[in-house]
Amino acid sequence: VGESDHIRTGLSKEQLKQAYIDNLFYLLGRFLEVATPHDSYMAAAYTVRDRMLDRWIKTARTYKASQARTVCYLSAEFLLGPHLAKNLINLGIMEVSREAGAELGLDFEAILEQEEEPGLGNGGLGRLAACYLDSLATLQIPAIGYGIRYEFGIFDQLIEDGWQVEKSDVWLRDGNPWELPRPKLRFPVRFGGHTETFQDDGRVRVRWIPDLVVEGRAYDTPILGYGVSNANLLRLWSAHAPESFDFQAFNTGDYYGAVHAKVEAETISKVLYPNDEPQAGKELRLKQQYFFASCSLQDMIRLQLGAAGTLEGFHEKFVVQLNDTHPAIAVAELMRLLIDEHRMDWEPAWEITRRTFAFTNHTLLPEALETWTVALFGRLLPRLLEIVYEINRRFLDKVRMHFLGDEARIARMSLIDEGHGRRIRMAHLATVGSFAINGVAEMHSELVKSTILKDFHDLWPERFHNVTNGVTPRRFIIVSNPRLARLLTECCGDDGWVRDMDRLRSLEPLADDVGFHEDWRRMKTAAKRDLADWLRRRVGVNVDPETLFDVQVKRIHEYKRQHLNVLHIITLYERLKAEPNRDVAPRTFVFGGKAAPGYLMAKLIIKLINSVAEVINQDPQVNDRLRVVFMPDFNVKNAQHLYPAADLSEQISMAGKEASGTGNMKFAMNGALTIGTLDGANVEIREEVGDENFFLFGHTAEQLQRLQAEGYRPWEICNDRFELRSALDLIASGLFSHGDKELFRPLVENLLYQDPFMVLADYELYLDRQTEVSHAWRDPKHWNRMSILNVARMGKFSSDRSIRDYCERIWRVRPVPAEL
Ligand code: 26M
Structure with a gap:
């Protein structure tokens, strides 16, 4: 029997059906007639996993034999999103599996819907790490993602009475078919205690006597590339008490103490911190950071010693990318491992360390450093x-x-x-501790060099780089927008665009093709209908697919200025109330995003959005032209319904504050037009798609800085701008809070008297540009042309391009193709 006939590896429809039934029986103890949707999901997942393992093993062999340098991506967060659909796509068996499912009488969509996504990240930074894993595998780069296997990921968001309520995310409740526990792969990590010096061979060495030792255990998840046989490794660490604890307790009689130590150890990987900026230095957070940095480095050292027998040349075999400062403690930990545990001298150890690490900065916000x-x-x-x-x-x-x-x-x-x-x-x-430091968009990298790391740039200019972020078209086009994917494949003649997004340039001539416009419109309308259905079923609101879908989804933050969007909505509302027959383009405003549980202003912004929604949606005078929806629990799974359906993407952060943004890319590559500031990657998106296909507004970072230096007085802007003043008054009047004048006072007063993110300074420019958006919407031919050109010109923002940049400029690694 050849390998392709094997029940665990074969990709034909019959083999998939066989394998599914086999897994249902032998792994779940079920048969077709009694399988629940979750059983079906598990059997499908195991069927896919089997096919991945084959590739994974062969890839590992190939990498080992090649002796190539391995990229280790250290990140406290990996926001992977659902695995099943993505793996079916990357294996190239989505369609045949759908047919196999149909023949078995299964509801394929319902099976996909069963998966609870691993929400092991907060937002942009964690999702970027997931896109990079996808691109690393697709580009056949030997790479390992290292992180923490949080037992509870980012909280689930409920909306009750307009307020955010957090619910713990028990994502492992029903088991995780995608991971393989590696019980024998475990490393000790020390905490607390003290150090001593001792003589060793005439040299003074240091011994660390800890008062707690925690064991990190590896859980491996294979990460498939698209259309290749390579499958890389994501290795997440789970914290446990070493087994010896129980013996200690037995010997000393301190049973309670031992149990306490066990709980303390296991707490380390219990929960993801739900902030997307650090605050009050929490001890547990530092423990998490050191825990996973140490385990990951010990693992690399194990691999290095296994392959070469010496740590000399470690930096030639491994390059470690630090995803922000969360794993930065690794710099000191590698020194400790080399010096204390492997008896190296300081200078050679520092030489290795400095040539091993590279560092990506993701934020300039001083409060987030x-x-x-x-x-x-x-x-x-x-x-x-x-x-x-x-x-x-x-x-x-x-x-x-x-x-x-x-x-x-x-x-x-x-x-x-x-x-x-x-x-x-x-x-x-x-x-x-790094040989290379980079920001995540051109503008951000320039600001890194001129502000937070200026002194370091003066000293080592050659170490500073830019690598503009990107997102994977596998998840954000093929999985989330199959209609668009099909259309693109038709236009390009084949699916080569999936690995080479620059090929979408061949769409440009179609931007004026009447027939193609019809295809484009049909595709968009279908996606909007899907979203409308989904919102009706899941959120209980009715929206009209004919209206302009205006979407802002991202973490709720003052610097991202969701409240600027709200001020626009209130102004439209007031204009319509004053002049009921006024001709405005009907819009549906969609918001989504989580607020850090302790970030009161962000939570109040959510309440404001929901309160404004309640009033406007119930007002028959306007609700045929204005609708406001807050989509609860914005995560990767839910997000996938939005990108295909959006007409307008809101990227309205205060200039100079958003390092890059990646949602901006997901929307534009699905054909939404952007209204945005000159911030982060918006600048480069506009450059690529063309000024005339992008709604730019707002002061520049320099202008805002000057305004602030001259003494910014937001309340004065209000005095001159009647509509702005009126919108703020309306909030303050209690119109949106059942007469309660206190509820939104902190928000209104903050805007009037502090306005740290200069919402009021940009209000007028924003409104003017929004008026232009409405005009443009009235001309569908022109709008579709812009939409098509956006998609055609977004090639730069594939994470494949980002990863190629890292490989060439920073890591100096090349593809190592694996063969089946
Ligand atoms: C730190 C300490 C304690 C608790 C949480 C944190 C923490 C977690 C996530 C701090 C920052 C975190 O993420 C920041 C982030 O997501 N930054 C975003 O990174 C994206 C990818 O580069 C950019 O596109 C966004 O502009 C940037 O805001």
């Missing part, structure tokens, strides 16, 4: 504090020499901020 108090850091990781001090001492000597004792600069660059109760600056540790 991670620091840890020396007190907490030293108590939890005493040996690592010593190493950080030594890295700093040697580094500052260099700075002193280079800038001849420029004391102010030395204080600014130190790894220790002495100004605010002594804190370790993790971005500085990451920068000093």
Whole structure:
């Protein structure tokens, strides 16, 4: 029997049917007639997984034999989204599986719907990591994703009485068929205690005596490439008490103490922190960071010693990308492992370390830059504090020499901020320990060099790079928008665009083709009907697919300015109330996004959106032309329904604040037009699609800076702008809060008297541009032309391009194709 005939590897319809029934029977103990939808999902998942394992093993063999450098992507978050559909696509068996399902009498869509997504991330940063895993595998790059196997991912969002309510995300409840536990792959991680020096072979060495040891256990998930045989590895660490604890308890009689230690150990990987910016340095968060950094490095060292028998040349076999500062502690941990555990001297250890790491910054917001108090850091990781001090001492000597004792600069660059109760600056540790530092969009990378890391750029200009973010067309076109995918394949003659998105340029000539416009309109309308159905069933609201779908979905943050969008809606509402027959383009406004549970202003913005929705949707004078919907529990699975249906994508952050944005890319590559500021990757999207196909508005980052420097007085803007004042008054009047004048006061007063993200400064420009959007909408031919050109010109924003940039400019790695 040849391999392709095998029940676990074959891709024909008959083989898939056979394998499904086999898995249903032998893994789930069920048969077709009694299988629940969840049983069916599990059997389907195992059927797909079998086919992945074959590729995975062969890939591992190929990589090992090639001796190529491995990219290790260290990230506290991986927001993968549902696996099943994505893996069917990447295996190239979506259609044949659908047919197999039909012949078995299964409801294929219902099976896909069963999957609970692994929400192991907050938003952009975690989703980017997932897109990069997809592209790494597709580009056949030897790579491992390393992270934390949180038992509870990002909370599920409920909306009750317009307020966000958080529910814990028990994603492992029904089992996870995509992962393989590796019980024998485990590493100890120490916490607390103290250090001692001792003599060893005439040299002084350091021993760390911890008061807690936690064990990290590996759980592996295969990550398939698209249309290739390569399958890479995502290895997530779960925290446990080492088995010896139980014996200790038995011996000392301290049963309670042992149980307590076990609970303490297991707490480390219990829950994802639901903030997308760090606040009050939480001890558990630092433990999580060190835990997964240490396990991952120990694993790399194991692999290196297994293959080469020596740690010399480690940096030639591994390159470690730090996804923001969350894993930056790895810089000090690799030093510790090399020096304390593998008895290396400082200089060669530092040489290896500095040539191993590269660091990506994802934010400029000062409140989001991670620091840890020396007190907490030293108590939890005493040996690592010593190493950080030594890295700093040697580094500052260099700075002193280079800038001849420029004391102010030395204080600014130190790894220790002495100004605010002594804190370790993790971005500085990451920068000093890396051979390359990058931002995530052109504008952001320039700002990194000129603001937060300016002093470092003065010292090492050659280490600074830009790699503009991208998103995977596999998930965000093929899985989420199959109609568009089919159309694109038809136009291009084949599906080559999926791996080479620049080929979509061949659509440009069709932008004026009447027949093609008809196809485009049909596709969009169908997607909008699907979304309308979904919203009716899931959210209980009716929307009209004929209206302009105006969508803003992303985490709720003041800097992202969802409230600017709301002010536009209220102004439209007031205009219609004042002039009921006024001719406005009918719109459906869709919002979605989670607020950090402790971020009160963000939660109040959600309440405001829902309150405005309640009033407007019930007002018969306007509700044929205005509708407002808040889609609860915005996550990857739900998001997939939105991108295909959006006409207008809201990317309206305060200029200079959004590092890149990636939702902006997902919308534009599905044919939505963007209304946006000159911020993050918006700048580059506009460059690519053309100024005339992008609704730009707002002050530039420099203009806003100048305004602020001159003394920004938002209330004065209000005095001049009647409609703005009136919109704020309407909120304050209690119209949207059943007469309660207090409810939204904090929000209104914040805008009037602080307005830290300059919403009011951009209000008028935003409204004017929105008026143009409405005019443009009235000319469907023109609108469709713009929409087609957006899709045709978004090739740059495939994460394949981003990963190629990393490979060529930073990692210096090449594809290693695996053969089946
Ligand atoms: C840190 C400490 C404690 C708890 C949470 C955190 C934390 C978690 C996520 C901090 C930041 C986090 O993410 C920031 C983020 O998502 N940044 C976004 O990254 C995207 C990918 O580069 C960009 O497109 C977005 O512009 C940027 O906001």
